[in-house]
Amino acid sequence: MMRPLFRKWLLLSLMAALAIPSLSSAQNLLTNPGFEASGGSYDGWTPIGSGAQLSTPDTDNIIRTGSAAAKVYGEFTACPAEVFDVGGFYQSLTPTPGKIYELSGYAYVSSVDPMEGTDTCANNRLVAKIAFFSAPSGGSEISVNEIVIGDGNSSVDQWNAFSLSAPAPAGALRVEVLFLFLQPGCAEGSVFVDDTALYELEPPAATTNLLVNPSFTSGLTGWNVFGNALADTRSFAVYTAPGSAKLYGPFALAGDASGMFQSFAATPGTVWRLDVFSMHTCQGEPPDRTLGDNFGMARIVFRDALNNEIVGNDSTNTDEVVIIDETSPLATWTEHGVIATAPTGAVTVEAFILYV
Numbered sequence: 340m341m342r343p344l345f346r347k348w349l350l351l352s353l354m355a356a357l358a359i360p361s362l363s364s365a366q367n368l369l370t371n372p373g374f375e376a377s378g379g380s381y382d383g384w385t386p387i388g389s390g391a392q393l394s395t396p397d398t399d400n401i402i403r404t405g406s407a408a409a410k411v412y413g414e415f416t417a418c419p420a421e422v423f424d425v426g427g428f429y430q431s432l433t434p435t436p437g438k439i440y441e442l443s444g445y446a447y448v449s450s451v452d453p454m455e456g457t458d459t460c461a462n463n464r465l466v467a468k469i470a471f472f473s474a475p476s477g478g479s480e481i482s483v484n485e486i487v488i489g490d491g492n493s494s495v496d497q498w499n500a501f502s503l504s505a506p507a508p509a510g511a512l513r514v515e516v517l518f519l520f521l522q523p524g525c526a527e528g529s530v531f532v533d534d535t536a537l538y539e540l541e542p543p544a545a546t547t548n549l550l551v552n553p554s555f556t557s558g559l560t561g562w563n564v565f566g567n568a569l570a571d572t573r574s575f576a577v578y579t580a581p582g583s584a585k586l587y588g589p590f591a592l593a594g595d596a597s598g599m600f601q602s603f604a605a606t607p608g609t610v611w612r613l614d615v616f617s618m619h620t621c622q623g624e625p626p627d628r629t630l631g632d633n634f635g636m637a638r639i640v641f642r643d644a645l646n647n648e649i650v651g652n653d654s655t656n657t658d659e660v661v662i663i664d665e666t667s668p669l670a671t672w673t674e675h676g677v678i679a680t681a682p683t684g685a686v687t688v689e690a691f692i693l694y695v
Contacts, residue, residue, distance in 0.1 A: 365538040368432055369516065372444075372535045379407035381428055388414045388426035390520055394531055403445050403498045403533035412452075412529035413463055413522040420525075427465070427519040432537070434471060434507040434514040439542055442469050442516055443502035444535035446488040448495050454528035456491040459669055460621035463522050465489035465530040466670060467501060470574075471511040480574040481508050481581075486671035488518075489530030498533070503671050506542065508580035550601055550690065555582040559599065566597025566694070578616050578672045586694035588633060598693040605641060605681045605688035612678045613637050613690045617662040620670045635663035638691040639679040649682050663694075 370376075370383030379395045392410045394401045402408045414424045434440065446465065448454055456462030468485035472478040484505040493499060507514065516537050520530070551561030558570035566589040570582055577583050589595045605611070615637045638659040641649045658679035667673065681688060 365540060368537045368539060369430060369535055373405045373533060374407045374409045375405045381409075384428040384430055386428045387519070388424075390414050390426035391428045399449070399531070401447055401449060401531045403447070405533075408447075408531050408533035409518070410529055410531050411465055411518065411520045413520060413526070415522075415525055418525035424522045425519055426522070427517060429515050429517040429519075430537075431513055431515050433475070434511050435539065436507045436509050436511050437542060438507050439504055439540040440469055440507060440514060441502060441504040441538045441540060442467055442535070443500070443538075444488075445498040445500055445533050446493070447498050447531040447533070448489050448493040449529070449531070450495040452527065452529050453495055454489060454491045454493065454530065455526040459487055459490050459492065461523060462491055463520065463524065463526045463528055465518060465520050465532075467503065468515075468517040468519060469503065469505045470515045470517060471505070471508055471580075472513040472515065473510055475512050478513065481511055482577045482579070483575055484578065484672050487669050488532070491528075493530075504540075505672075506579055510580075549603055554579045555584050558582065559584060562599040562601060564599045566595070568597050568599050575620065575622055576618075578618070584692070586635065586692070588694060596693045596695045598691055600640075600689050600691040602687055602689045605685045607681050607683050607685050609681045610678065611639055611681065611688050611690075612676060613639055614674065614676045615662055615692060616672045616674050617667075618670065618672045619663050619667060633664075633695065634661055635692070635694045636661050637675060637677050638689075638693060639677055640689040640691060641679070641681055641685040642687040642689065643684045644686050646687070649684055662692075 374381065374393060376382035379393050381391060390412045394408045394410045395406065399410060411427055414426045454463060464487050466485045467488050468483060470483040471481045473481055484503050486501055486503045488501045518532055555570060559568065567587045569585045571585040572582050584599065586597050589597050617635060636659050643649055658677050660675050660677040662675040
């Protein structure tokens with residue numbers, strides 16, 4: 340469901356903890372990952388537009404290792420009018436559904452040609468993206484994960500490491516690794532990329548997950564919902580296809596929340612863990628980065644036989660962790676976890692996801 344973009348929101352995918360295996364024995368699947376083929380080129384990559392250039396000792400000489408690096412800047416189409424444009428480069432591969440794909444590398448922003456503006460969503464930025472599609476060519480985008488690797492907030496004059504991962508969904512026949520320069524305006528600035536890698540990893544061993552419908556495969560079935568909590572199936576909003584949950588503010592009194600929860604029987608002394616993947620994105624307004632007022636959290640709450648929340652002498656026995664706020668990275672799924680031990684008198688435990 341589409342909602343007006345002035346609403347601040349987050350997207351959720353709940354599942355068992357996803358531990359990424361060691362990369363020591365994995366093979367880099369990318370062709371020409373350092374842009375050094377044929378003395379410096381995009382061989383193996385498909386450029387988008389004319390803003391994908393190279394940095395060599397004869398040009399910018401900004402190189403992490405080897406003899407070349409990628410350099411990307413805006414297309415400046417129709418300037419000085421502000422027309423959104425996209426440039427960059429990508430590679431396509433055949434994925435194995437169920438495997439984990441991890442993309443990593445290094446990005447560099449030079450103080451000689453810096454990116455402008457600290458509002459990421461309103462200014463030029465370079466994103467690294469993993470996207471899965473339903474056909475070997477063309478087809479529909481099933482799910483994605485991406486991360487901003489260069490913008491006006493990036494540390495300049497140094498190589499900054501980045502990484503992101505995504506599980507290949509059922510029905511995925513193509514995976515694309517993309518580096519996209521998103522240009523909402525005509526600002527200056529460029530980003531360099533080097534030493535990229537894509538690894539295919541085994542998924543973690545299956546663990547028992549007590550949550551009903553933890554990845555929102557069937558909407559919000561199994562969840563008790565309050566405030567503004569919706570199911571979402573748009574590809575950019577999904578970590579594990581086909582769905583996710585979307586939360587946004589109740590627009591009521593400060594401190595009110597939208598959210599969802601599930602309840603389970605508990606006994607004192609048992610240990611409980613709640614894991615959640617969360618994301619906010621420029622495609623829906625993220626929590627305010629100036630006021631820092633809205634945030635999302637995961638909570639574990641224990642209740643007694645009268646359904647009262649159990650509170651200790653000095654503090655509540657509720658355990659919680661912030662999963663989204665104004666400092667969270669944009670457009671990339673991040674994992675959070677919270678662990679709590681059931682106190683004396685506990686008969687019920689509740690797993691909450693909240694947008695406050």
